[in-house]
Amino acid sequence: MVDLSYSEGATPLDPNEAEGLLPKHITTQSQLNEWEQMNILEAEEWVSSLNLMTTEILSIDFIRKLHKKMFGKTWSWAGNFRKTDKNIGAYWLNIAIEIKTLMDDIKYQVSHNTYSNTELAARFHHRLVAIHPFSNGNGRHSRLMTDIFLLSHGEKRFSWGSQSLTKESTVRKKYIKSLQEADKGNYDLLLRFVRS
């Protein structure tokens, strides 16, 4: 059995999704973390080889493709939306439509300069991770999506607290707290956090 212990705010896997773990030699959480990290680095290299336009990124196809690149060597279901409900996120049957609505809103806000690029990126991150489209990897995927969105606007990536957010830490607590404040419509903490 895989020993899956979770830091605060991490989504527990359903037993059937844990079965989708591809590397059979993995038996501990730290081995899994290391493997995932390697897989994500490959995705980062793939991303840096692309020269993406904002309109290409803001699509269901790209969102799924990025998740597949980040986790495709780790989970058999990588790149596919959830088929079960979580304690967080959209009702699973509504995921595709909610992503579509989010993409349309962001495209509208880009073309109307509704917010600064930084604020729009932070709001995009908050809404994407709130939908929680995948069974796992939503935090890392939506942070990278947000960074790609920024890069496509010629902006620097966010620093996201300048520390790994995957482990339990003060920085992770700050991050989760800032998302919870954003749930209430207050983006101040999140805006400060992403550039800290």
Ligand SMILES: Nc1ncnc2c1ncn2[C@@H]1O[C@H](COP(=O)(O)OP(=O)(O)OP(=O)(O)O)[C@@H](O)[C@H]1O
């Ligand atoms: N209470 C919460 N309110 C808003 N967002 C939350 C909350 N708890 C978790 N999240 C978001 O969900 C993410 C965890 O989801 P998931 O486990 O699918 O992603 P992950 O990439 O595996 O996690 P990690 O953030 O540990 O890298 C967090 O990173 C955060 O973005």
Ligand SMILES: [Mg+2]
């Ligand atoms: Mg997780």
